Amino acid sequence: MEMEQELEWLEAQKIAISLNLLAAAKRQLQFLAAVDKNRWLYEGPTLECAIYRYNACWLPLLAKHSESPVFEGPLVVPLDCEWVWHCHRLNPVRYKNDSEELFGRILDNSNVVSSVQGGICIKQTQEIWNKLYPDEPYNFDLTRALSTTTNEKFLAVEKYTKYDLVSAVKRQSPFYYQVCRSHFNNDIFLDEAVARYKGFLYLIKRNGEQSIKRFCVPTYDIDLIWHTHQLHPIFYCKDLSEALGKILEHDDMDSERTKGKKLDIGFSGTTKQWEETFGTRYWKAGAMYRGRAPSPLTTIPFLPNLLRKDVLASNECQKMIQLPEVKIVEVLLEFVSVKNLPEGHKGCLFVRFSKKQPDVFFNAKQKLTILSESEEKQVASFQCEPKGELIFELISHSPSNLLVKNAFKTMGTASLSLQDFVNPISKLTIEKRVELLPSSGNLSSKPICLQIAVSFTVPIQAPYVLHMVHSQSLSKSSYLFPFPVQHAKIWTHINDEYGSEIISLQMRDSAKGKTTEKSILKKQVVGAMKSGETRALAEFMRTHWSLMDSQWCLKFKTKSDEDGHFCELIGSRMIKIFRSRKLDFEPKYCEKQRNKQDFFTAVEFSAEDPYGKAVALLDFKSATLMVKEEWLVLPAIVSAFILADILKNERYGGFIIKGENLEKLDGNVEKVSRFHEEAKQIEQATSVESKLELNEAAEVVVVGCGNRNMVKSGGCGGSCGGGCANVVKSGGCGGGCDGGGCGNVINNDGNGLGGMVESADCGGCGASCVDKTSNETNIGNSHIDSSPIESATYATEGTVV
Structure with missing residues (x-):
């Protein structure tokens, strides 16, 4: 990273956030997991009933409690109301306007506890709820919801938002699948996500100062933190007003990922601006688009109740076999630039990479072009054991002399130790310049240097x-x-x-x-x-x-x-x-x-x-x-x-x-x-x-x-x-x-990892998916995608500034 770009990054980190985004992001993930176990909240008459309860019961109770607390301690919001409230707040400008229009102020969650946390306050909240709404039980009644006509009940609601909450819920329902893997709960991953969120806001600030109109599109680690910030409306409005001079819109209306469409163009522009401003890669392992969520087996939840209570998961029979403990990481790799090439060098360059000690997940040699030489961004996505060394060979070749015996020439080699970065984990993204050891006959006054960018996920079983x-x-x-x-x-x-x-x-x-x-x-x-x-x-x-x-x-x-x-x-x-x-x-x-x-x-x-x-x-x-x-x-x-x-x-x-x-x-x-x-x-x-x-x-x-x-x-x-x-x-x-x-x-993510894809047409490739060179399904073998990642790798929402 050049000095000027380092200073830009440090300036971005000065953006003030009024809450602990890391801890709040973990709470959001816990809540989204609870909603995903109750998928009746995603659509149909049960969702419509939840929206009615949100407008008719929860918002009035919240307004009453925020003006004059109805009891000491926080309210505990019912799960169905919290989900609708969650989706409403993810349109921060509309939520602010609705709150002020209907209740005279922004209704915040500063004195509210999530349904997944509960605690002793849930009993007090139920008592108040039952007094105010004797005909509407505190806990959602599925049977009753399916037999009630919500439209008739809505006629009696005095204050309610005209915002299309059904559509808002539909847009937000797929989000959890993109952020549900275990590394999203890792402190190092989330710390880096918070820093990247500040970088994202800084780009938007720069665009505003320079009157540049650009649709900025986040990766999913940034998007998780952005959502987390919006779920605290007062802090979000205050922080964004101070940092940007306005409340930042959150546009989740576009989901079309086809090349040349709004999301594709926006992501490409955001990537280019990020890398020019900060000198680091915008992509991040484990934070890219996973493809669509898999088809459900059932729309009705199945809760088994006839299981053997006397059987332990670990027993004598389980100990009959011995299994190796193997960890795995997802890796994204890009070669950014090369310097100090011999004077008069001619020919095209690419880098061939492999593992010095091949493992069962990554055991092949692959090649990538170099961005500064080819002006084509190529990023490899693969999985491997987090040990050993990655070996890089700089190859020069002359396309006009491919039939000549020595058309391909190795100019130098370098290595990168995986253990140094993932055991223990200090950071999950590394960009460094490595000196190549010259091959025989390739001596020069200065060693050739290769700029490498690599990102890892947290190792998992x-x-x-x-x-x-x-x-x-x-x-x-x-x-x-x-x-x-x-x-x-x-x-x-x-x-x-x-x-x-x-x-x-x-x-x-x-x-x-x-x-x-x-x-x-x-x-x-x-x-x-x-x-x-x-x-x-x-x-x-x-x-x-x-x-x-x-x-x-x-x-x-x-x-x-x-x-x-x-x-x-x-x-x-x-x-x-x-x-x-x-x-x-x-x-x-x-x-x-x-x-x-x-x-x-x-x-x-x-x-x-x-x-x-x-x-x-x-x-x-x-x-x-x-x-x-x-x-x-x-x-x-x-x-x-x-x-x-x-x-x-x-x-x-x-x-x-x-x-x-x-x-x-x-x-x-x-x-x-x-x-x-x-x-x-x-x-x-x-x-x-x-x-x-x-x-x-x-x-x-x-x-x-x-x-x-x-x-x-x-x-x-x-x-x-x-x-x-x-x-x-x-x-x-x-x-x-x-x-x-x-x-x-x-x-797809049999191993919990998701791969990156070449274009929106593919929709996401599992990290143990298919090697496009062999076109065969591989279980446990390496999957390499060295294609451009300009499409289908980002979040489904952005903002225009």
Whole structure:
């Protein structure tokens, strides 16, 4: 940073803010998380009822309390009213005008406590509320809201804002998804965000002084702090009036990110002005646009109430496997300029970068142009372990002589130690000039210097990425699928990303009691630990699978279910397993689309996540399992193995053989042909009754037939998830399968990181998304996007000055 630019930055930091923005931002994040667990506040009649309560009850009570406190201590605002109030205040000029017009003064939150904090004052607030509004309960009543016509009640409201609060809520609802990742709660990240917010205000001030009209667009770290400031109306009006001479508008009306549109032009202009004024990069790791929020699984929150209370997340079975502790960071990297090139140098320059010690997330060499040389901004977005060194090679090449052997020439190298910056974390953004060590024959009087800008997120626990490898070949390319029938002596080895074996699994048929013709065969999953110990990890119980000494129950649905899940894993937590990639694992627009049948997504439902949280992704095509939570690793491994055993039966054309081991079919063309003919007759039957009758008489049970009414007794516990819902009759298979694909696994922010994208057309790329050079989905491998970031990487709102 040049001296003049340093002075500009120091001047920006003198802007006075009247409240602790860091602490207030954390409270805002806590509140937004609470609202997101109550998504009925986002739209529909329940939102309209909340708006009525806000106008008819909350604002009058707040006005009364601010003029003459109704009791000692702060008011506690109900959640629904607080959400509407939140969105109203995010139009600060309109809110100020509405408050003064309706109540004669700005209604502030200086004597108000958030609904998520509550405290002893909530009881006093309820008492006052009930006296003032006996017909309107303090706590929002969902049932009542759905049965009440709000428009009729609004006619009796004496004072209310004409501001379109429904539209305001719709615009603000997607914001939490952009700021919900864990690093937004980190003090270092927020400290830097506050400083960047002051820099943002300073640019607007400079524009005003120079009569420059520009739509300034914030990144999401700046936007979070800007929102936080606006939520304190009196402080915001005072601070902005002193700093800028006016109250700053907050324009959130534009959401179109297409190149050449208002947001795109505004962000490009803000980036250019920022970098010219302060000499630092405007982009920041973890603060860029993540793309649209994933599609919800349900609009109705699910709160499981039948979970095992006696099961602990950590138990003896969990300790059977050892997992490596791996941290991961998101990195943004740009090469700004190069100095001291040899006199008379000709040719184009670029920088090739890699890790000196490649890790499982970043193991390739990539290249970027240099801004000062190409006049094209390129920023690489990738993820890696926060250790080792980044290596940079300055390459010169002559486009006119690409066929010449020495057309590409290395002019020098440099390195950057990751540990120096993230362990411990001192700052998350570094811009420095590094001297290149010259290659042989490239000696000059002055060393070549490369200006590097790099930004990190706070290190987090990486997801566990596991591979299922067939025992007949331990190479990584020998995956579980396509899979022959599992023979008794064949093991499936579960390896971590480093190739180390964690556990081996085998499916066995074990007779209960003495071995006779009438013995009941029970299926078991047996695990062999690295210690040499072998023990049963799962057993088929006729209606379900019992896992890990009954710690978990894997149950396949036997009837149509509204949310369409394939099976459930129930223990101390509730996990529903869906076919295809869901929630955070949804494929992004820029990914090569894969068959949905290749994937399953495990989604946890809890009080913290009533709409579901994606916790694991199973890719059957590559036999890869990604698990976000340590407590889920072993149950997920065993469940995936059982699913694999079930799904392998699809190779027999959509039927399962009653009471017969599938291994006996290998090479028996006559039997397979006969079973295919029986299955065809069942599928062609015109009524459910005739299907059931044929199914009963045949030697097969048909799956994948598209009829959910064909539900038989739960002899096996499996079901057809592909529209048939037919339960397999015997324990020969261990479950039924849907012929069309069970669930797909997705990875946008599977690791909690979001990548940057080239343009608004893509809509955001997950940090474990897709390498555009190979066009293949990568779980756990590096994703590099060295494209310009002039679009689709910023917040959805700005201000014109």
